Amino acid sequence: MLAPALGISGWYIGLFTNALCVLFAVVLVSALRMWRFAGLRTLWRSRVAALWLVPFVAEAMLWLA
Secondary structure (H helix, E strand, O other): HHHHHHOOOOOHHHHHHHHHHHHHHHHHHHHHHHHHHOOOOOOOOOOHHHHHHHHOOOOOOHOOO
């Protein structure tokens, strides 16, 4: 295992693993030049996409209250 060899222990192992997965995904998407298909540069997708955001925004507002 890489994490214990670097001195990472406890729940930080999971955090380290997730960070490595995100890094791998970014490298893979960059190498395959898939960013334009991922929709990251599109500000507005559709009304249905906006409706899918409503529960997440509501949860964030409740958390902040």
